[in-house]
Amino acid sequence: MSLLNGRALSLSRGQRPILKGVDMTLQPGEMLGLIGPNGAGKSTLLRILAGVIEPDAGELTLDGQGVGSLPHQARARRIAYLPQLSEIAWPMSVARIIELGRTPHLEPWQSVGEKDREIIDRVIRQTDLLPFRDRAFNTLSGGEQARALLARAMVTEPDILLADEPVSALDPAHQLDVMNLLRQHCESGHSVIVVLHDLSLAAHYCHRLQLLHQGITLAEGSAEAVLNDNNLADAYGIALTKGNGNALKPTSLPWRRLHKDD
Amino acid sequence: MIAAIRQHRLMLSLGGAIVITALLSLTIGSQPLPLMQALQESFGDKPGVYSLILTELRIPRTLVALLAGASLGLCGAVMQSLLRNPLASPGLIGSASGAALGAVITLYFGVASLFAYALPLGGMAGALLATLTVYLLAGRDGGTLTLILAGVAVNAFALALVSLLLNLAPSPYAVQEIALWMLGSLANVSRNELWILLPGTLLGWLLIWRQGRPLDLLTLGEETASSMGADLPNLRRRLFLAVALAVGSAISVTGAIGFIGLVVPHLLRPLVGYQPSRLLIPSAMGGALLLMLADMGVRLLPVEGEIKVGVVTSLIGAPFFLWLILHHRGRGV
Numbered sequence: 001m002s003l004l005n006g007r008a009l010s011l012s013r014g015q016r017p018i019l020k021g022v023d024m025t026l027q028p029g030e031m032l033g034l035i036g037p038n039g040a041g042k043s044t045l046l047r048i049l050a051g052v053i054e055p056d057a058g059e060l061t062l063d064g065q066g067v068g069s070l071p072h073q074a075r076a077r078r079i080a081y082l083p084q085l086s087e088i089a090w091p092m093s094v095a096r097i098i099e100l101g102r103t104p105h106l107e108p109w110q111s112v113g114e115k116d117r118e119i120i121d122r123v124i125r126q127t128d129l130l131p132f133r134d135r136a137f138n139t140l141s142g143g144e145q146a147r148a149l150l151a152r153a154m155v156t157e158p159d160i161l162l163a164d165e166p167v168s169a170l171d172p173a174h175q176l177d178v179m180n181l182l183r184q185h186c187e188s189g190h191s192v193i194v195v196l197h198d199l200s201l202a203a204h205y206c207h208r209l210q211l212l213h214q215g216i217t218l219a220e221g222s223a224e225a226v227l228n229d230n231n232l233a234d235a236y237g238i239a240l241t242k243g244n245g246n247a248l249k250p251t252s253l254p255w256r257r258l259h260k261d262d
Numbered sequence: 263m264i265a266a267i268r269q270h271r272l273m274l275s276l277g278g279a280i281v282i283t284a285l286l287s288l289t290i291g292s293q294p295l296p297l298m299q300a301l302q303e304s305f306g307d308k309p310g311v312y313s314l315i316l317t318e319l320r321i322p323r324t325l326v327a328l329l330a331g332a333s334l335g336l337c338g339a340v341m342q343s344l345l346r347n348p349l350a351s352p353g354l355i356g357s358a359s360g361a362a363l364g365a366v367i368t369l370y371f372g373v374a375s376l377f378a379y380a381l382p383l384g385g386m387a388g389a390l391l392a393t394l395t396v397y398l399l400a401g402r403d404g405g406t407l408t409l410i411l412a413g414v415a416v417n418a419f420a421l422a423l424v425s426l427l428l429n430l431a432p433s434p435y436a437v438q439e440i441a442l443w444m445l446g447s448l449a450n451v452s453r454n455e456l457w458i459l460l461p462g463t464l465l466g467w468l469l470i471w472r473q474g475r476p477l478d479l480l481t482l483g484e485e486t487a488s489s490m491g492a493d494l495p496n497l498r499r500r501l502f503l504a505v506a507l508a509v510g511s512a513i514s515v516t517g518a519i520g521f522i523g524l525v526v527p528h529l530l531r532p533l534v535g536y537q538p539s540r541l542l543i544p545s546a547m548g549g550a551l552l553l554m555l556a557d558m559g560v561r562l563l564p565v566e567g568e569i570k571v572g573v574v575t576s577l578i579g580a581p582f583f584l585w586l587i588l589h590h591r592g593r594g595v
Contacts, residue, residue: 047485050485050489051488051489052485052488052489072488072491072492072493073491075491076489076490076491077491079489080489080490081485081486081489081490082486083483083485083486083489085483086482086483086486087346087483088481088482088483089343089346089347089480089481089482089483090481090531090536090537090538091536092481092535092536092537093535096535096537097481097482100478100479100481100482100490101490103475103478103479103490103491104490104491106475108472108475109472136536152482156490
């Protein structure tokens, strides 16, 4: 049985339909890439999955149970959402921002305990934020902020992590770092849905892609199946570049991350 | 850990300052009060003039300053956190101007002189009604900006109605009565005012109890907070009601007292690591301290009559606030 299941999800803003009956499924341990041109409805779909907005029609189930019927906090323990833009209202320290990610696991009268601290420390190390933990969030660079916000979502240890364009503001090295972290999250049995504009990154890292266009699913499946000439032309108005008569592979990344020991 | 110790230290210092200020506030006034003698009289067989001053005037006045100041500081912190905006004041959603309008209506129509509770009750009703209007206009599903704009509009309208009543006031005495009340003062506070202030204040505080966590989540933005389990519509309803009750009660009893709710959270925020939940109690304590100090200040000023405490808080608050903004501008706060 799939972990998350959406059927015929629809949403309109006024007269303008944004999602027109989109189906989606997510398996445990899977990393699903949502791709599509601007305005295709990717972010809207992600916000519906996060429980931030309600669809006008359609059904969304988590382990077979309606997501709408789950208490807010129970849902928040299982699904974490990393929005595209995060405006942090106050210059709190990085450690405190990340700590907030444990909130769904705490009762109103509880504060973070020993176990929570272990998780927080581990994620801070994983995301390379150790030198920044006591710094004010607003003094961090764009890349460091993106990692801190990802860390905030990771400490929730959600079954499903939803990330909306988590790499769009990052340089290539940090893009690879974030994608690797998301893959790591999957390898520990959790699942990830990530909205991406970089098709190469999507093809390289995701187990499966879902291509949205004008509020419907245009194609869905492996990178090779989705990123063919027809779909790329229909959705984006682009074609794969040909070199020596052969089309380049959409799945190949031209670079990899160097590490200190390389 | 260090943060927790710092927090405790801050609260202990504020608490100590409150106790000392409250004791001083009992002794200071047009009639210096020997506290020990007054206490002896109060607990003795024959109450004298000192014990009367103490129990009928000074204790109520000090307690009203403490409670009203605490409400203003607390609600300032609540509104700034809820709206994610450091310029939000407790009166932003209509509670203060609504209370003023309600109170002025009772003064204008002479109801206030009919029975003692008319003016504060009018103020409370005004506060609740104005806040409800803002909530219905923008609070249910509007964004923060809509909410702020609705608050500004309702405040402007309520104050316009106050001006209209001043304009139409039947006699110069009525104008003076209204204008003086609007300035904000604790001078004529008695036990009655204390009893009027208490229920709304405590109920408001109770509603804010344990809402620090969702306010923390709001730091990350409304959508993230709601994805992390915060029930924002419920939080808004609850805090609107809380602020209307607490600030409405305070303003109804004291008249308009500006800047405490704006300045105190600002001042204390860096000391609590900018975390909304850690700001609430210190802000309440800071507000209480500041209003007691201001009220003591007006009693000590060597001028004919007494300068109204609301005038003093604004007179000191406004330039101080400007300094704060300039000071923080470089840090992007």
